[in-house]
Amino acid sequence: MLPAYGLYTHIRSNEVRSRGLVLGLFVLNVVLAYGLALVVRATGGALPAGAVPGLPAYLRAAWHDLLWAGPLAVAATLVWLFVAFHTHQALIAGVVGARPATRLEAPDLHRLLETLCIARGLPMPALQIVDDPALNAYATGLNAQQYAITVTTGLMAALEPREMRAVLAHELTHIRNDDVRTMMLAVVIAGIFAFAADGAWRADLLRDRIQDGSRRAGALPAMLIGAALIALAWGFSQVTRFALSRTREYVADAGAVELTKDPDALIAALLKISGRGDLARAPAGVMELCVDNPRRGFLGLDATHPPIEHRIDALVRYAGGRLPWGA
Structure with a gap:
């Protein structure tokens, strides 16, 4: 599936890139803080004593605010991550309706996952079930003590044992490759941008004060630049999430094939x-x-996964897979 460099080289390069992208989300947090500072300065009309009203003055004032707002934004992100670290599993399970899958309820599922974990040399993650007719599964957790694989009852009813084994191997590969931790960090951090942008809008920073701010020299351009920076930070945070997701699905598919043959x-x-x-x-x-x-949204531009037909094509071309008759 990865003929040019091999699976493990791709995993290593993908991990370096992913960690860089997550680090970049912290940088975007600082950009967001500067954009908010610029909007607040322009809408509030406050400038340092003796400053001549104009765009340069607002830019300098917002930069001065960033000296304390930037570290505060990074600190807030770290607090956000700390809270998410301790609560994300319960929150996800509560929202989706996941519950522990006991060995009595799902003995075959436990047996399949145990065999895969032994073969891979990994501790066995917890198993959870969601009562939903949809066919899907996902892995969560930020460390070995938290990792869990969740499957839907629809998936359990629809897949044969060897097919379920392949899906579990796919999710186990996500855990082995640190995909789960990196993706959850990216989702959590990216949530800050949506929260901040929505908060700024609801606080009427951009809606009701533009007309008043336009009467002060340089205020309107400053507001527009600040709004653009907020939108830029939010947009790049979303692009980062999509970039992390799409390539990792191919790697997880390759890892599942390597594990199950x-x-x-x-x-x-x-x-x-x-x-x-x-x-x-x-x-x-x-x-x-x-x-x-x-x-998928408009034209699939915000799709987090590659189309399934592309993933199947990669399995056929590079992993020796065969399409079922009539597919």
Whole structure:
């Protein structure tokens, strides 16, 4: 599937890039803080004593604010991450309706995952079930003590054992490759931008004060630049999330084939999942963690997963997989 460099080289380079992207989200936080400072300065009309009103004055004043607002923004992000670290599992389970999958309820599921973990040399993550007819699965957690794999009852009913084994191997590869931790960090940090942008809008920073600010020299351009920076930070945070998701699905598919030696099983599972994976109660951030995310916006530009047909094509071309007869 990755003929040019091999699976492990791709995983290493992907991990370096992913950590750089997550670090970049912190940089975007500072950009967001400067944009907010610029909007607040322009809408409030406050400038340092003796400053001549104009765009340069507002830019300098906002830069001065950034000297304390920047570290505060980074600190707020770290606090946000600390809270998310301790609460994300319970929050996701509560929103989606996941519950522990006992060995009595799902013995085959436990047996399949145990075999895969032994083969991979990994501690076994917790197993959870969501009562939902959708066909999907996802992995969550930020460390070995928190990792969990969740499957829907719809998936359990639709897949044969070897197909379920391939899906579990896909999710286990996400855990092994640190995909789960990196993606959850990216989703959590990116949520800050949506929260801040929405807060600024609801506080009427941009709606009701532009007319008043336009009467002061340089205030309107400063407001527009600040709004543009806020939009830029939010936009790049979303692009970062999409970039992290799309390439990792191919790597996880390759890892599942490497572990199971059965590309046909994964192809069969993906064909069944295609178009049937939308979890009704799952927010966008959770859908990004799933085997497939069918939710796509305008022209698919915000798709977090590559199309399933592209993933199947890669399995056929590079992993020796075969399409079922009539597919």
